[in-house]
Amino acid sequence: MPTDPIHMRWVLRALLSHWGRHKLQLAALMVGLAAATALWSGVQALNDQARQSYDAAAQRVSGLSFRMLVPTDPDAPISEGDFRTLRALGWPVSPIVDRRILIDGTSYRLMGIEPLTLPQNSDMHSVAPGAVDLLPFIEPPYQAVVSPQTARRLSGNTDLPPRVESTALADRFIIMDIGAALAMPDATGLTGLVVAADFDANTDRLPPNLRARIQLLEPLQSADIGALTDSFHLNLTAFGLLSFLVGLFIVYGAIGLSFEDRKPLFRTLRLCGVSARRLSAALIMELLGFAVCAAVVGMLGGALMASVLLPDLSLSLSGLYGADIGDSLRLRPLWWVAGAAISILGALGAAATALWRTHRMPVTHLHQPRAQHGAYARQFRWQAAAASGIALIGVGGLTLWPSLAGGFAAMAALLVASALVLPALLWPLVGGLARLASGPIARWFWSDARSQIGAMSLALMALLLALGASIGVGAMVNSFRITFDGFLDERLAAELYFIAASDRDGARLAEALHARSDVRAVLPDWRARARIGGWPVDVVAFADHATTRETWTLLAALATPWDRVQAGAVLVNEQLAHRFSLAPGDTVTLETETGLQSYTIAGVYADYGNTTGQIRGDVGVLAARFPRLSKAGFAVRTDTPAAVMAFLEQQGLDPARMIDQRQLKAFSKSVFEQTFVVTTALNALTLLVAGTALLTNLLTLSAQRLVSLAPLWAMGLTRRHLAVLDLAKTVCLALLTAVLAIPLGIGVAWLLVAVINVEAFGWRLPLGVYPADWVRLAAMVLITTLVAGLWPAWKLGRVTPARLAKVFADAR
């Protein structure tokens, strides 16, 4: 018998007609999906923006730092004669001018180069003169190579040579031939001589007259900002994922309820000749439609969220890593595609169980009653068993695979396991309260609350995750804040810091300061570079003084560590100790320009915020063993820092080379606070989404609640009384969830502080417990639940007697 083709549009129309009569379910589905997409895509927009900026920065020349020979005395600059001498000796050097100039009030970095002698393997060679023709560059009237933005800034300028644009240059950066640079007004001669990176530039081999006047400056480590900030972005991504999952809880709940409500419709469709396969296809088409609509709304929301948070993120990254990601958001087409994909995948993922059950359910048994007490208890036991398994996998994974990814995997396992086990914990807890209750209303109240756990479990799980994350992150931030404040007081104990232009100048200024009565001490802060296992390490030489002995707290130390340091031992920072598994009493071997040097470790100190390894030793010991120790830095103990700064300025020290401790502390604290602005905002948004989950859950369940409440109404309780009881029940369940979120939050904090931070940054914070935060959070839960429950309760209070009476008619 031939069959007619099915007209799927009527199937779709029948499916969609459900939503017209259940607008709140539709709203819950769309809000959940849009919120999840917004939070995820917002975080991704921030990450994407930052990564684009890092890539762009890596391709631009702005902070060039070369291996250079510089004069030991700034008043005795390197001459062209010195350059010729060195070339004659076979040194691959090239003269360079590197200074700042002011044009129309704007500061520019001017770099004069000699392209013919410039070492082929220097970074700069790839920028200029490769970007232009050689002859016009080196012959009058010369050329000034600038970025397009700088070219626009300097469009009217006639003092500079004709401009040539190069996209490889950063803004406010000018490169020209050294002849042109030396001919510029206020030119002060050569800054130094660039040395090929692979040349053995041991100045000890130079003639004595040059060796006394010239020192080699190794380039600053050009850290890969992308790598440095990976941990930061991983944190953001983890939070985005958590928010996304919390949003999906709403979607899961709304879809589950809509499928439950539409079982009779599915049955009718199947009876009318729609096969299970076609019904599933229609449901997926419907879901895809919703997902695309929610994706558009969610991504616009995500873009808005990212624009709002970008300035804070920009400040954080700039303060932490010196990374400039700009303040205006740029969204790539791929971002839109990825956002739509995550929305669709999220919707399908949240609907997978419901779709599978609908597909598999035989048409003759569609009228299954909703899960009842026994079924819920069984389900919760299964969930608890699954939670135990997931928790074990998390613990096992962390033990076997102690890494950043392992830490995040353990965090995910902890959160998922906690969410799964929540109903199994609430079930006996509320059941116990029901048994303890006296009086029929109180007993009914708790029994009814227990019967609601199953229907509300998803919203309560979302709340638990949001609260757990909030408590955990809050504890980490508080621990960090308290530790960081103490750390700054220790580390910045001196009132003033300065770096002289050269070692000789430093010695002169130190001597002048010693003569002042208002200066208690001038302490060396001298530095050199070394390596351990190929990893660059800062070597800091300091003098034994009460400033360090009395203020520094060591994380771990041998007995009498300061005396040991004086005797030749060293202190290492926590990052270095963690990276190479070093402990007090161990020996650390440094690769230095004069060969390998070994030191006993007397102690380990905290060095929050530093991204590299550091080793500190006595100035007498290190000065003898590091001939090229830079001796220009000093810390000054004084009660009159302003007067001392004025004095140093009179002595010819550039104010930019002085740091007032109070200003530095204030700046460091502001950077610190900024760092957590984005995290705190995401935390608040996640809590908001959890509140929305609770609201949508209560609204969608309100019709079903009538079945439970109508008998009490018939027995004489007023609708208002019932509404208050219903609201109180929601608040009680939310508060019990908040109590259970405390151990989860402590677990999250421990993972953040003891595992993730250590793996990401190399340092560990002491973990604090902050009950005041819990009280604050409980108050927030109370407010959130009251706000979420008020509308459903108000609706319940106003439900007509006819509607309540209909419950009994329907039951017949």
Place this chain on the structure above:
Amino acid sequence: MLGVEGLTKSYTSPSRRVAVLRGVEFAVAAGEAVALVGESGCGKTTLLQIIAGLDKPDDGKVWLNTQEITALDDHAAADLRRTALGLVFQHYNLIASLTVADNVAFQARLSGREDTAWTASLMRALGLDGLEGRYPEQLSGGQQQRVAIGRTLAYRPSLILADEPTGNLDEDTSDAVLDLCLSLVRQTGCAFVMVTHAPRLAGRLDRRLRLSAGQVHSDAD
């Protein structure tokens, strides 16, 4: 038209295996109206579900004209229900979110056989005039069952299977609904099999089949 051959079906309860159908055989001709009666739990609904392709027998065959329904997979059985079978149930199975007019036209639209003139005449015949824009919940039980019957007849199926279609209705309404059903069945020439507990209603159909001890006995036997 409809042929049932050696149909057997058993269910396994927690304590034992229950044989519900034990070699059921009967046939229904086109235009014939047959009542299927029997005690509660004797397997009438199971038999109807197997005929509709909603359930599978342990053994035996069901034919609709030349097509073996029992050999069809879920997809093909759904196609058959959409194009050749009409199902009416005690609980109406209307789509709550569609209006009366949309419910009546639904299955005809689904199979691409909507005939607006025929649907309009059905609406009049079923006494649903003026109720087109209402939703099922705004109708009485008798009205809802009439909508269900209208939906079944709107696409002119070859066979209508009705499982206690008047089970929720009072006596007068039951008579009215059955009168209407039979008149429309005669008008369209389809076969009609109705499960009922009411001997009074069963007696008004062309033939009675009694399901007892897993087997069907015709009242003509």
